[in-house]
Amino acid sequence: MTGFQRTIASLGGAAGLAAMVLAITDLGTSGIGLILGGILLAGVGLRHRTGVMPQARLDLAASLGGMVLLLSMLDGDMPAASWPLLIACWLVGWLAVEKSLAARDMSPTMSSIVSLAVPVFFGAWIIFVWEMLTVGLQVPTVLLPPPSMIAVRFAESTSILWADFQQTVIKAALSGYIIGCGSAFIIAILIDRVPFLQRGLLPVGNFISALPIVGIAPIMVMWFGFDWQSKAAVVVVMTFFPMLVNTVAGLQATQAMERDLLRTYASSYFQLLLKLRLPTAAPFIFNALKINSTLALIGAIVAEFFGTPIVGLGFRISTEVGRMNVDMVWAEIVVAALAGSLSYGLLSLLEKQVTFWHPSNRRKIQ
Amino acid sequence: MTSKTTRSKVIEAEKLGLTFDANDGPVHALKDVDLAIEKGDFVSFIGPSGCGKTTLLRVIADLEHPTAGSITVNGMTPEQARLERAYGYVFQAPALLAWRTIERNIGLPLEIMGLSAAEKADRVARTLELVGLDGFGRKFPWQLSGGMQQRASIARALAFDADLLLMDEPFGALDEIVRDHLNEQLLQLWKKTGKTICFVTHSIPEAVYLSNKIVVMSPRPGRVTDIIESDLPAERPLDIRESKRFLEIAQRVRTGLREGHSYE
Numbered sequence: 001m002t003g004f005q006r007t008i009a010s011l012g013g014a015a016g017l018a019a020m021v022l023a024i025t026d027l028g029t030s031g032i033g034l035i036l037g038g039i040l041l042a043g044v045g046l047r048h049r050t051g052v053m054p055q056a057r058l059d060l061a062a063s064l065g066g067m068v069l070l071l072s073m074l075d076g077d078m079p080a081a082s083w084p085l086l087i088a089c090w091l092v093g094w095l096a097v098e099k100s101l102a103a104r105d106m107s108p109t110m111s112s113i114v115s116l117a118v119p120v121f122f123g124a125w126i127i128f129v130w131e132m133l134t135v136g137l138q139v140p141t142v143l144l145p146p147p148s149m150i151a152v153r154f155a156e157s158t159s160i161l162w163a164d165f166q167q168t169v170i171k172a173a174l175s176g177y178i179i180g181c182g183s184a185f186i187i188a189i190l191i192d193r194v195p196f197l198q199r200g201l202l203p204v205g206n207f208i209s210a211l212p213i214v215g216i217a218p219i220m221v222m223w224f225g226f227d228w229q230s231k232a233a234v235v236v237v238m239t240f241f242p243m244l245v246n247t248v249a250g251l252q253a254t255q256a257m258e259r260d261l262l263r264t265y266a267s268s269y270f271q272l273l274l275k276l277r278l279p280t281a282a283p284f285i286f287n288a289l290k291i292n293s294t295l296a297l298i299g300a301i302v303a304e305f306f307g308t309p310i311v312g313l314g315f316r317i318s319t320e321v322g323r324m325n326v327d328m329v330w331a332e333i334v335v336a337a338l339a340g341s342l343s344y345g346l347l348s349l350l351e352k353q354v355t356f357w358h359p360s361n362r363r364k365i366q
Numbered sequence: 367m368t369s370k371t372t373r374s375k376v377i378e379a380e381k382l383g384l385t386f387d388a389n390d391g392p393v394h395a396l397k398d399v400d401l402a403i404e405k406g407d408f409v410s411f412i413g414p415s416g417c418g419k420t421t422l423l424r425v426i427a428d429l430e431h432p433t434a435g436s437i438t439v440n441g442m443t444p445e446q447a448r449l450e451r452a453y454g455y456v457f458q459a460p461a462l463l464a465w466r467t468i469e470r471n472i473g474l475p476l477e478i479m480g481l482s483a484a485e486k487a488d489r490v491a492r493t494l495e496l497v498g499l500d501g502f503g504r505k506f507p508w509q510l511s512g513g514m515q516q517r518a519s520i521a522r523a524l525a526f527d528a529d530l531l532l533m534d535e536p537f538g539a540l541d542e543i544v545r546d547h548l549n550e551q552l553l554q555l556w557k558k559t560g561k562t563i564c565f566v567t568h569s570i571p572e573a574v575y576l577s578n579k580i581v582v583m584s585p586r587p588g589r590v591t592d593i594i595e596s597d598l599p600a601e602r603p604l605d606i607r608e609s610k611r612f613l614e615i616a617q618r619v620r621t622g623l624r625e626g627h628s629y630e
């Protein structure tokens with residue numbers, strides 16, 4: 001056990017102790033549950049000073065137990081003892097994660113479970129603390145609604161959310177993304193052999209990338225109308241140049257010796273392209289695809305602020321904010337976040353498959 | 367050398383010169399190089415680093431263009447020879463593609479030539495065995511040691527199976543034992559196939575052991591100072607390196623190298 005882990009453990013134990021003492025002095029409002037919770041976390045945290053039963057499982061269980069206890073008594077009037085208990089749960093849970101990450105003699109499946117569980121645990125914690133704070137401290141819902149309220153709104157409005165998702169993510173963002181990335185890829189290959197176009201087009205590209213979306217979006221609405229086509233056009237403009245610049249750079253990343261090698265085989269232009277230059281460019285291209293997946297979503301949503309039919313993530317967000325329906329705004333944000341992380345995750349997965357040979361991915365294959 | 371007159375010339379260079387325009391003035395990498403290599407020759411190029419060995423090989427391979435003189439390969443310009451796939455080239459570094467397995471790396475030139483899958487598989491298996499890499503075909507280059515990677519790159523050039531083999535310090539990065547083994551293999555391959563081999567090295571014993579012609583070069587400007595014909599028997603066990611004749615030839619190479627140096 002490292003000194004750092006020991007510090008977290010002691011702090012967690014101390015917080016549990018504080019919760020217990022506070023709960024005893026204020027027995028009327030706290031109830032027996034908080035006392036027991038305080039004792040549990042104090043014991044689990046402070047046991048590390050003695051070295052008995054060091055398993056991470058025990059820490060995790062105590063942390064989760066404390067969380068369940070806190071959730072079960074969650075209302076607008078939390079006793080003072082619940083806050084040190086929340087801190088104790090956080091510290092002891094953190095300790096469990098630290099210990100499992102540091103464990104050396106882990107089977108591969110176990111270690112992949114751990115590496116998957118950590119971000120899930122982390123996300124769950126943020127939602128939990130968010131819920132505790134907004135409900136427990138009675139934060140006005142207009143400022144920040146609790147996750148439970150957003151979840152209810154989400155469940156009640158699935159058909160609206162689905163329609164908005166289709167309009168903004170599938171029609172506008174995805175088609176714009178495919179057209180933007182696809183055409184940039186083809187043009188990058190075409191200008192690769194023409195230094196004049198490379199020198200001329202890349203600075204223009206940087207210039208256009210710097211244009212503010214609030215300027216482009218209204219123009220595109222004038223050109224392509226109110227429906228999703230104008231949003232797709234905004235996405236095309238936003239995604240085109242990152243892809244172009246990255247592909248051009250990737251095509252130039254081959255090494256002189258590798259090019260010479262294919263030259264000695266008298267390989268044709270297309271053979272050189274397919275067998276050497278595109279594989280070398282793949283990491284660059286995936287970089288652009290990942291950046292663009294985020295850009296496309298932002299572009300499609302923001303573009304809807306400048307005129308749209310009455311459907312779409314951006315439209316809904318701007319109108320529901322006006323009506324103070326902040327829970328609906330958050331539900332739309334959840335949709336956008338899910339779509340964004342899902343596409344980014346899929347692209348990363350595909351990237352790992354395609355560029356498995358790249359030094360940054362090699363460790364995984366033996 | 368009775369058959370000398372009847373053998374055809376594979377490489378002929380006359381007054382060959384190449385000057386690089388570097389930032390700090392011209393670099394005379396090659397100057398007035400006269401060279402004739404006949405079919406079936408095993409020629410070693412030896413000399414201190416920077417004397418233009420790599421440049422000469424690259425000129426033959428049409429990877430570099432001479433700025434003076436003339437050169438033919440198989441009676442053609444180097445470019446025509448390259449387009450006819452007249453030579454296999456082993457670079458100083460392995461230059462294996464990281465996304466291809468060893469097998470598919472060796473198959474790369476065959477793929478580009480458009481050979482059938484069966485022919486390709488056959489040649490890949492044969493050359494893998496020749497360089498002692500059977501069983502490693504499914505590995506990726508970065509899973510092998512540097513020496514194994516270099517052997518894979520030799521296998522790749524052999525699978526190409528051109529009559530002319532250009533090798534730029536192919537064994538420079540290998541340990542002594544592997545090097546001895548590959549030297550023997552290369553000699554056997556040469557005897558069996560009658561290929562013409564141009565072999566760059568900076569090891570005197572290696573040059574004498576392998577070749578029937580040793581081209582001694584010296585730097586600034588890069589030029590040929592001596593061409594030594596070796597009369598060692600075709601059958602060369604490794605211990606020929608202790609024989610009197612071997613040591614005499616080695617001594618002559620050493621003297622040639624030293625004289626080249628004293629020019630400065």
Ligand SMILES: Nc1ncnc2c1ncn2[C@@H]1O[C@H](COP(=O)(O)OP(=O)(O)O)[C@@H](O)[C@H]1O
Nearest residue numbers: 386388393395414415416417418419420421422
């Ligand atoms: N592309 C190049 N540009 C400028 N100078 C070069 C280039 N390639 C080689 N040289 C120079 O030419 C000379 C001969 O190089 P090289 O043929 O690589 O020598 P060797 O292989 O015998 O060590 C060296 O002085 C080297 O610096």
Ligand SMILES: [Mg+2]
Nearest residue numbers: 419420421458
């Ligand atoms: Mg060299």
